[in-house]
Amino acid sequence: MTSTIRENKALKAGAVVFWLVIWEIASLLIGEELFLPSPLSVLKRLVTILPEPDFWSSIFFTLRCILLGYILSVVSASVSAFLSYRFALVSIILDPLVRIVRATPVASIVILVLVWVRSRYLSVVISFMMVFPIIYTNLLEGLMAVDKNLLEAADVYRIKTAKRLRYIFIPSLSPYIQSAIRTSLGLCWKSGIAAEVIGLPDGSIGERVYEAKIYLSTPDLFAWTVVIIILAFLFEKFFIYLSDAAMRRLER
């Protein structure tokens, strides 16, 4: 019963409407767009900026950087996790680095990275650094949890490396991969945009957000925030769809 209620789409949509109403009421009570614009004025602003070429170029710029950082991170974290699983020494060497990156505030890393790289590449590096520990830790945990009985059977049945990967490791890792994707995508966006707001690369979403703040254009700030939320949502859906499709193909 409880799970049916939790999965009810109409109720979920209702919850969104409920918060929009609260937002509208709060905005009316404050009565000052500078502090809290109404949902309608944010929507109007969004409709205004949508056809602007700068809007799309900013989106593509940020999307490209974050996507690149994310993919690089997934690839290198996967390779590192497999190496750590295979060679304990690699895991011992990487462990302090991963712990430090996890514990360090994004802002500190952003400022430090700005010293090393041009602001144009900042969100690539930051997305990479924020995602790496999550993917690495999840995959390594998954690899350690692979059923030893299956691995022994694979030895006895002389299953070769490529097939072990395809038929033992990837299916066993699937829940860990999906959990890593869900956790890391949100963080990837948040940290990537935060990096852009600090580093201000030309033509990025971060720069637009910063300009909105400088010119006290709160509806713009909200409109861009809505865009970021939508992009993060689509980004997550896309990667989860890819991972589910790959898993379904493997299961057949």
Add this chain to the structure above:
Amino acid sequence: MKAIIDEKHFGTKRLFENAVFDIPVFSHTAILGPSGCGKTTLMRILSGLDKDFAGRIENGPRLPVVLFQEDRLQERLSVISNLMAVTEDRERACSILSSLSLSGEERTTVRELSGGMKRRVAMARVLLLDSDYLFLDEPFRALDAESRITAARLFLQYAEGRTLVFITHDEDDIELLKADTVFRLG
């Protein structure tokens, strides 16, 4: 094949001491005994999976095939995917599944199968492999009478010209798998 076990412990329990197990080539050997007497440990020693014992194996199997007590299937994958992990010959895999009354289950995910069906998938995987020694640890676990007879017939076909070693609790299996050598443990 001869296993000379001077001493073998499982945890703190001593399972074997100065024991010799002689298994003639091409024989069908049954290992019987109550739970915890060391049947699986003995089979792991004989098949070369357990090397942690005092003693030696003479003329041991080079490439043994083992049907483990647990099915050891990838539960997330389909029946056919589990078999394709050990072969490239899909047609043969389907044919063995069919002979084990699993036709039509090729695309079924293993976790959706009953215990008996999983056992038959594990058997099908073993039957796809080539080896001079076949080790079966409680092969008929979770199978009904009819499936036991079918499986026994397939194992006997496979075991022609090969050496078969199996573990069982059931005296009837000695007859079913035509054992000519029997070790009673415990």
